Amino acid sequence: MDRSVYIAMTGATQTMRAQAEVAHNLANANTTGFKAELSAFQAMPVQGDGLQSRINGVAQGIGWDTTQGHQMETGNDLDVSVQGNGWIAVQTPDGVEGYTRAGNLRVDADGLLTDARGNAVMGGGGPITIPQASSLKIGSDGTISIVPLGQSPNTLTAVDRIKLVNPGNDQLTYGDDGLMHMRDGSTAEADANTRVVSGALEASNVNPSDVLVKMISLSREYEMQVRSIKSADENAQSASKLLQVG
Template identity: 85%
Template structure:
């Protein structure tokens, strides 16, 4: 009896963990540039003394979905969408370099170019600062051109170039700051072959319909595990009564 309770209990616990990840993906279905996290259940033996007669069904992350999201035209000069493989380099809250495909950029009160989360966008020599200008344009190679405030439209100055990298998706891992980071902690060099489209952003690659179906399926599996625990408890009570009668 105790084994059936243990199996059902561990199964319910892992299903709850998997449900958390599914809920996280669903919550980011409208987040620009978001990549869905992937997970799967794996059978792992329980470690400890004695024979390995018990197996845990463990929900483990298997990576993230590399599929590109849909292109959405915005007409905003500061919006950029990475075309094909590649990432925008930003400075995370811890000061380390991270990578994102969320190209809905903005200029803060200090003239710093940031992403929507406030992370500074990296350029050739560090975080990019935009001088006061009447217009800002971003080229396909990430070059930032501005018309200084008070100057004619014919006066165009290049201020910096967004650092675009392409280290390979297999070299990246999700960080707790919602940015991608290099698995080995290194800092890749800018890749001149990465291109961006101005006036557009990349949507999340989460399919809400698929995620909802998975969420319902996990909920039913959780209910089944709870019923198994109740059944095991009822069997234990029945066995106790039989022993008392004997």
């Protein structure tokens, strides 16, 4: 069979892989704190017998867009937006610590402070539990203060401090759970310099217009690869008929 079929097949497969990542970004254009994943086609040598000059274009992830999304004012005391670099530490149900920029926090029926996905928000000594209170405030350093039930508004009590980390983006990697994790599997140390703004959320940094343009471009590339496969098949059939005539 014509080797061009395999070249076109590889190109179509990798284009579909890149398209899936673009679609994932577009689906999260309205997800709080989402960072767009980045990918690019890279030249990879074909392993096996043959000349070392054989190269395939492979779609590979190259990280994510670190640009901060625009800040949305909500007025909700439990909403926080991380300023500059930094992340909110949360604990998944299986006990693994991850990091997120999604600051739309909640207090569940048991008083546990969680993110919108139900992951427990980490504090100085573990997951944060909020006692019953008439009001709650989150300071710029992540300190959570409440007015206990039955107390005057001037009676503020510090409950805990949200664990904010800033290990460096090069030390983090996207996890299948939608959270960032340390590349080496360790736990990031709290960073006293990371700040948040209460009553606001960080929007996704995905630009829908740019993503749609890229999606259309990849669709056209895929169609071109499929046409190449059909052309190679038609050429093979024509050659076969000529040999039969001979």
